[in-house]
Amino acid sequence: MLWGPLPGAISNRARSYYKLNLSNDKLSGLKAKEFAIAKVDIVSDPSTSNETGVFETSHSFDNHRLVIQAAMDILPLALAVVPWGVLCGSLAVEAGLTPLQAQFMSLLVFAGAAQLAGISIIGAAGSLSSILMSTGVISARHLLYSAVLRDDIRPLSLAWRVALAFFLTDEMFAVTMAFKARYKVFSPLYSLLTGFLFYLVWNLATFAGIMAGKLLPDLQQLGLEFAIAATFIAIVVPQIRSFPVLGAVIASAVTALACQYFNINNGLVIATAVGMVSGFLVSLKGEDTWT
Amino acid sequence: MDIIWLTIVLMAGITFYCRYLFLANALTFKLGGPIKRMLQFAAPSVLTAMWVPIVFMSDEGQLTSGLDDPFLLAGIGTIALSLVTRKTIVVVGLGIGLFVAAKMVLGEI
Numbered sequence: 431m432l433w434g435p436l437p438g439a440i441s442n443r444a445r446s447y448y449k450l451n452l453s454n455d456k457l458s459g460l461k462a463k464e465f466a467i468a469k470v471d472i473v474s475d476p477s478t479s480n481e482t483g484v485f486e487t488s489h490s491f492d493n494h495r496l497v498i499q500a501a502m503d504i505l506p507l508a509l510a511v512v513p514w515g516v517l518c519g520s521l522a523v524e525a526g527l528t529p530l531q532a533q534f535m536s537l538l539v540f541a542g543a544a545q546l547a548g549i550s551i552i553g554a555a556g557s558l559s560s561i562l563m564s565t566g567v568i569s570a571r572h573l574l575y576s577a578v579l580r581d582d583i584r585p586l587s588l589a590w591r592v593a594l595a596f597f598l599t600d601e602m603f604a605v606t607m608a609f610k611a612r613y614k615v616f617s618p619l620y621s622l623l624t625g626f627l628f629y630l631v632w633n634l635a636t637f638a639g640i641m642a643g644k645l646l647p648d649l650q651q652l653g654l655e656f657a658i659a660a661t662f663i664a665i666v667v668p669q670i671r672s673f674p675v676l677g678a679v680i681a682s683a684v685t686a687l688a689c690q691y692f693n694i695n696n697g698l699v700i701a702t703a704v705g706m707v708s709g710f711l712v713s714l715k716g717e718d719t720w721t
Numbered sequence: 722m723d724i725i726w727l728t729i730v731l732m733a734g735i736t737f738y739c740r741y742l743f744l745a746n747a748l749t750f751k752l753g754g755p756i757k758r759m760l761q762f763a764a765p766s767v768l769t770a771m772w773v774p775i776v777f778m779s780d781e782g783q784l785t786s787g788l789d790d791p792f793l794l795a796g797i798g799t800i801a802l803s804l805v806t807r808k809t810i811v812v813v814g815l816g817i818g819l820f821v822a823a824k825m826v827l828g829e830i
Binding site for chain 1: 724743761764813816
């Protein structure tokens with residue numbers, strides 16, 4: 431079953447994201463490490479430019495610079511997700527999807543963790559309802575992202591809202607929040623660009639995986655999870671400028687570790703909720719900032 | 722329709738629905754004060770819940786205790802870097818460099 435303990439061969443780090451148990455007959459021909467599908471939605475860092483960015487000082491955005499900024503910010507995250515895209519493509523074919531279906535899964539679903547879970551269930555000849563349930567559980571965190579961005583995106587036209595929703599991933603959310611934190615403004619164009627570039631890379635990686643098939647390079651051994659950790663650290667730590675945020679981060683960190691240590695399912699969701707409530711409770715005592 | 726095509730389309734529907742729900746105009750309610758304040762802490766909370774286990778949990782599911790773990794060493798180094806400079810790309814680049822260096826020093830590569 432999903433979200434259960436991973437097979438021993440799988441790195442525990444991988445479990446930080448999406449816990450997938452791919453140990454079914456159909457897939458068991460693959461090397462053990464390939465089961466370590468801890469899918470990673472890698473994140474990038476959004477704010478690479480200096481404090482006094484053009485976005486901050488004027489409301490007439492320089493689109494050219496915005497494009498470059500978006501590309502620079504999403505690039506590390508997009509590169510970090512390449513191995514997972516490759517894995518997704520090759521496992522999909524392995525599980526019995528046609529190459530066209532494997533590609534369309536990335537084109538339409540565009541959710542690494544949900545795709546890998548779905549693929550593993552398809553490979554195990556699981557039921558459609560179990561696939562859809564796992565998709566729902568894994569995708570639930572996106573509800574949170576859309577709630578956070580609601581006030582920024584809702585005034586936009588239908589086309590913008592649909593497009594931004596379609597490209598809303600962990601990575602796009604992270605760089606968007608970092609952009610907002612830095613420039614105190616939400617840029618639909620910036621977010622759309624980061625989302626689209628990430629989409630492009632994800633699908634190219636999937637394509638490579640479909641083509642490569644079983645000739646997978648030893649991607650699991652590279653420690654790619656660390657790229658994700660580094661990016662998230664670079665985004666989160668600078669945001670810790672008040673006691674409520676510090677409280678949220680500490681509470682979320684402790685909860686995430688506890689969930690992992692005691693093998694509690696859905697640790698990501700639980701830790702996020704605990705962090706948010708903790709931040710809120712601390713904020714009731716006043717928004718003390720120290721910078 | 723092929724069951725796999727159907728699966729893909731339904732999965733796409735679910736993932737899109739989760740991403741779009743709160744952006745829909747049809748949903749007219751206003752998020753209440755406490756909820757809004759909690760949402761301010763969503764980004765740091767969810768990102769922390771993702772990176773902390775990578776840095777502080779060992780492959781065996783134990784808390785990292787030794788200094789022979791490149792994830793722990795480079796993770797602490799990256800945190801220190803992020804306190805010194807706010808340029809994300811510098812932190813990420815040097816952080817990954819630290820990780821590679823730690824692996825080399827520890828003889829893992």
